[in-house]
Amino acid sequence: MRISVDDFGTGYSSLSYLRNLPIDTLKIDRSFVRDMNIDNSDAAIVRAIIGMASSLNLATVAEGIESREQASQLLALGCSLGQGYYFAKPMPAENTFELLREMQLSDTMPNRRLEVV
DSSP states (O other), rough: OOOEEEEEETTTOOOHHHHHHHHOOEEEEEHHHHHHTTOHHHHHHHHHHOOOOHHHHHOOOOOOOOSSSHHHHHHHHHHOOEOOOTTTOOOOOHHHHHHHHHHHHOOOOOTTSEEOO
């Protein structure tokens, strides 16, 4: 079993969780990812979360990726896991396997190094 802190940086997420719980992954809240290309404060927060997670040997997942720019910037910052409409909109489970097969076979899949979670 693996433990992830969802929407890290908002609400009840606390730095003490990182010290007191056996956490494996931090999920960066979409509110920071959404404007990171146009808001220096959001970009700084995303960069800090990725850096802190890396120092603690935690994985990071960026939520709410909607553009190639965001995906590229996140890769450059060291975040290799992502979710968002850039990859696909929500769909029934039975359609997921076909989408993943298409993505794997596609030579034009953008940002192949960014894993979809």
